[in-house]
Each structure stands twice: as structure tokens, then as C-alpha cells.
Amino acid sequence: MKAVYSDQAGGHDPKRFVLRGKFAPGEERPERAERLIAGLRAGGHELRQAEAFGQGPRLAVHTPDYLRFLEESAAEWRALADASDEVLGNAHPVRRAGTMPSSIVGRAGWFMQDMACGIGPGSWAAIASATDVAVTAAELLLGGERAAYALCRPPGHHAYRDIAGGHCFLNNTAIAAQHLRAAHPRVAILDIDIHHGNGTQAIFYDRADVLTVSVHADPSVFYPYFWGYPHERGEGAGEGCNLNLPIPRGASDEVFLSAIDAAAPTIRAFVPGVLVVALGLDASVEDPFAGAAVTTDGFRRAGQAVARLGLPTLFVQEGGYLSPSLGSNLQAVLGGFEAAA
Numbered sequence: 001m002k003a004v005y006s007d008q009a010g011g012h013d014p015k016r017f018v019l020r021g022k023f024a025p026g027e028e029r030p031e032r033a034e035r036l037i038a039g040l041r042a043g044g045h046e047l048r049q050a051e052a053f054g055q056g057p058r059l060a061v062h063t064p065d066y067l068r069f070l071e072e073s074a075a076e077w078r079a080l081a082d083a084s085d086e087v088l089g090n091a092h093p094v095r096r097a098g099t100m101p102s103s104i105v106g107r108a109g110w111f112m113q114d115m116a117c118g119i120g121p122g123s124w125a126a127i128a129s130a131t132d133v134a135v136t137a138a139e140l141l142l143g144g145e146r147a148a149y150a151l152c153r154p155p156g157h158h159a160y161r162d163i164a165g166g167h168c169f170l171n172n173t174a175i176a177a178q179h180l181r182a183a184h185p186r187v188a189i190l191d192i193d194i195h196h197g198n199g200t201q202a203i204f205y206d207r208a209d210v211l212t213v214s215v216h217a218d219p220s221v222f223y224p225y226f227w228g229y230p231h232e233r234g235e236g237a238g239e240g241c242n243l244n245l246p247i248p249r250g251a252s253d254e255v256f257l258s259a260i261d262a263a264a265p266t267i268r269a270f271v272p273g274v275l276v277v278a279l280g281l282d283a284s285v286e287d288p289f290a291g292a293a294v295t296t297d298g299f300r301r302a303g304q305a306v307a308r309l310g311l312p313t314l315f316v317q318e319g320g321y322l323s324p325s326l327g328s329n330l331q332a333v334l335g336g337f338e339a340a341a
């Protein structure tokens with residue numbers, strides 16, 4: 001399958017985030033994309049640069065105030081006295097029962113859920129380019145391709161309509177799904193990143209036209225902690241259109257694959273015209289976040305399981321951090337899919 005990327009992704013290079021109360025080195029590094037591209041080359045995939053689609057697809061999912069904040073905050077932050085080189089909120093509203101302030105420090109808290117979303121001078125161009133990657137790849141499917149892969153960096157599935165979180169700013173998966181809605185009355189999203197896709201879930205929570213399914217480590221002991229539980233089924237028109245399949249931390253290939261298989265009947269019953277796979281690779285046994293113990297062969301079988309759904313499929317890169325197997329795990333998922341499709 002064809003793969004889309006952007007050479008602007010490297011401009012986003014967050015240096016630190018807060019982990020267990022300490023500043024830790026940024027895990028969502030430019031080198032991730034380099035290793036993923038190496039995996040794509042090894043898999044023989046044709047690579048192409050993203051085209052620019054402007055703000056339209058972003059505005060179909062995110063709010064104008066939030067987009068303005070992402071675009072302008074780095075410059076405003078630098079004008080603060082004695083500030084770090086990256087925007088990082090440290091005062092957040094409880095349950096949003098407040099008013100968006102004018103202060104850049106206040107707005108950073110307003111628009112950021114946690115302290116894992118540093119914005120530097122080159123971040124906006126990269127964040128925007130990731131959505132172009134997603135839309136370019138979605139266009140390949142609209143043009144008749146059976147499958148495509150979008151190397152989106154930074155990732156997106158923790159991003160809400162107007163909140164960043166967990167290394168995510170704009171929800172590339174949601175933007176791709178919304179773009180595909182133009183041609184398909186129903187779109188299904190299957191998120192196999194080891195973290196729950198809380199932003200994607202929230203964006204479509206009250207909608208009947210987009211099914212959201214997430215396989216992830218038990219959120220009672222793993223980020224994003226507050227969402228990802230089985231009782232979250234959607235609301236209003238979207239009641240029944242969200243399915244969470246948490247698995248124990250440290251889960252093996254068999255447990256991971258069983259959860260993907262358990263998602264299949266719900267996806268089939270929804271009768272989607274197209275499937276978007278939120279493809280995190282951080283379920284890997286070698287991933288630094290240690291959420292699960294999936295092997296490269298497990299990822300190959302995950303690709304086969306996705307292919308058995310028999311749907312036009314767009315893979316959108318989510319998490320998956322630096323490890324020796326990052327590139328080969330991507331190659332395994334896409335190769336498994338193609339061999340079984």
C-alpha cells in the first residue's frame with residue numbers, strides 16, 4: 001500500500017514532559033518518523049509527501065480558538081519573562097467550569113490536559129502537516145485505493161476538539177474519519193494503540209455515523225486513566241457506537257489479538273463503508289511505556305486480523321516510541337494486512 005508522510009514533522013521536537021512528578025526527556029521525538037520510514041522502505045511501500053489541504057479539514061473537527069492557540073502560542077510564550085522554550089501549561093481548569101483567560105499561561109492550561117504537550121517554535125508546522133498527511137492518505141482511499149498508511153507525527157488520538165493531551169494536538173484519526181464521511185455514510189475507527197483513544201472517543205461520542213472501538217491497557221492503572229472503561233458506550237444518537245476493550249497491563253500476543261477479534265462483530269454489525277485503524281505500536285514488548293508485551297509476530301497477526309474485516313482500510317500512525325523494533329513492527333502490521341487482504 002502507499003504511504004504518506006511529511007518532511008515538516010521534524011520541526012516538532014518537544015524536549016521534556018512531566019512523568020511521575022519529574023521532567024523526563026521527550027519520548028515523542030523526530031527519530032520516531034525516521035525509524036517508521038525505514039520500516040516502510042523495508043516493506044517496499046511507495047512513499048509520497050502530503051499535499052496541503054489548509055484549515056478546512058482541521059476546522060471540521062477542532063475549534064477556531066484552539067487552532068489559533070496552537071498556531072500562535074509559541075511566539076506569545078517566548079515573550080513571557082523567564083519562560084521555558086516550550087509552551088507547557090501548569091494551571092488547568094477543573095471540569096472546564098471557568099472562563100478562557102487572555103494570559104498565555106492561562107490559555108496553555110485551558111487548552112492542555114496534561115504536561116506532555118510542549119509546543120516549540122517548529123511545532124505548529126509539524127502539527128498542521130500531520131493532518132495533511134492524514135487527509136492525503138484518506139484521499140487515496142476516496143480515489144479507489146484499497147488501503148493506505150498515514151505517517152502522522154505528532155500523533156493525535158488523545159486530542160479532543162479543543163484540548164491537547166498525551167503528546168497529541170490535532171486528532172489526525174478523527175480528521176481522516178470525518179474526511180471519509182464525505183463518501184461513506186458510516187465510518188468505523190479501530191484504535192489498537194496501547195493507550196485508550198480518549199480524544200477520538202469524545203469527538204464522536206454522541207454520533208451514530210462514526211463507530212469508535214479501542215483496544216488498550218486497563219486505564220485504571222495506565223494513561224489516560226479517566227476514560228477507556230467498558231461502561232462508556234456513547235450517548236444520545238451515539239448510544240451503542242463506542243466500544244472499549246481494555247486488556248491487562250503486560251498483555252501477551254494472544255490477549256491483544258483476542259481483544260481485536262472481539263471487536264470484529266461490532267465493526268461488522270455497524271456495516272461501515274471504510275475502516276480507519278488508529279495504529280499505535282506502543283503495545284510492543286520493547287516499547288519504553290511498557291503497556292503490553294506484543295511481539296513483532298503479534299503485530300503481523302494484528303494486520304491479518306484487520307484484513308479479515310474485509311474493508312477499505314486507512315492506517316493512521318498514533319503512538320509507538322523509540323525501540324529497536326519500532327520500524328519492523330510497522331512493517332509487520334502492514335505486511336500482515338497485505339498478505340491476508
Ligand SMILES: [Zn+2]
Pocket residue numbers: 193194195280282318319320
Ligand atoms: Zn499510545
